[in-house]
Amino acid sequence: MTEKIILHEDPASGNCYKVRLTAAHVGLPIETRAYDIMKGETRTPEFLANVNANGRIPVLQVGDRFIPESNAACFFLADGSTLVPSDKFDRADMLRWMFFEQYNHEPNIATVRFWLCFVGLEALTGLQREQIAVKRKAGNEALQLMNEHLAEREWLVGDAITLADICLFAYTHVADEAGFDLNLYPNVIAWMERIMLHPRHIEMNA
Numbered sequence: 001m002t003e004k005i006i007l008h009e010d011p012a013s014g015n016c017y018k019v020r021l022t023a024a025h026v027g028l029p030i031e032t033r034a035y036d037i038m039k040g041e042t043r044t045p046e047f048l049a050n051v052n053a054n055g056r057i058p059v060l061q062v063g064d065r066f067i068p069e070s071n072a073a074c075f076f077l078a079d080g081s082t083l084v085p086s087d088k089f090d091r092a093d094m095l096r097w098m099f100f101e102q103y104n105h106e107p108n109i110a111t112v113r114f115w116l117c118f119v120g121l122e123a124l125t126g127l128q129r130e131q132i133a134v135k136r137k138a139g140n141e142a143l144q145l146m147n148e149h150l151a152e153r154e155w156l157v158g159d160a161i162t163l164a165d166i167c168l169f170a171y172t173h174v175a176d177e178a179g180f181d182l183n184l185y186p187n188v189i190a191w192m193e194r195i196m197l198h199p200r201h202i203e204m205n206a
């Protein structure tokens with residue numbers, strides 16, 4: 001890859017960690033630019049005009065072009081590597097888990113983590129407080145589904161680690177920070193341990 005790659009990120013974000021973890025797996029060096037989302041640094045006129053009109057990180061900059069959305073950025077980095085299965089069915093199945101992550105998992109687990117660990121319970125609106133129980137229920141359903149799927153298999157798709165595992169690992173491994181009890185999901189714990197044992201694994205705060 002000849003174009004320079006820059007990850008616009010907040011280092012505390014699991015969505016950004018996914019992209020760094022993917023880059024580590026494929027052995028691609030990337031530069032990073034840090035933003036503090038708590039200070040609204042992704043909502044400035046400059047950021048909206050030049051990086052992402054949607055006001056969010058991560059954004060992967062490739063030369064002078066920009067890829068918002070974490071899973072799209074991961075796909076860009078991993079395309080052509082073993083993280084993306086060559087089998088047509090498995091490739092679609094990998095995408096299935098990545099969409100599941102964005103619809104069933106991240107909006108519940110990551111959002112509650114953000115509210116509790118970054119905003120703080122006292123600063124939440126009444127509606128957000130009410131939503132915690134709803135999101136915990138939905139988040140637990142997502143974890144249970146993963147737990148059942150992983151009962152007789154080592155990886156979410158096929159027989160090797162793929163982007164599906166990386167993208168779902170990011171917020172699963174910090175789900176306890178959102179008040180989820182991962183001990184209820186022993187197959188998920190065993191799967192996370194396999195991911196962490198991979199020689200190219202990096203920690204979220206690395």
Ligand SMILES: N[C@@H](CCC(=O)N[C@@H](CS)C(=O)NCC(=O)O)C(=O)O
Binds near residue numbers: 013014015016056102
């Ligand atoms: N679906 C997007 C979600 C991106 C997202 O929610 N980013 C958060 C941090 S994890 C953010 O930038 N929040 C700041 C804001 O909304 O102002 C993705 O997967 O990249």
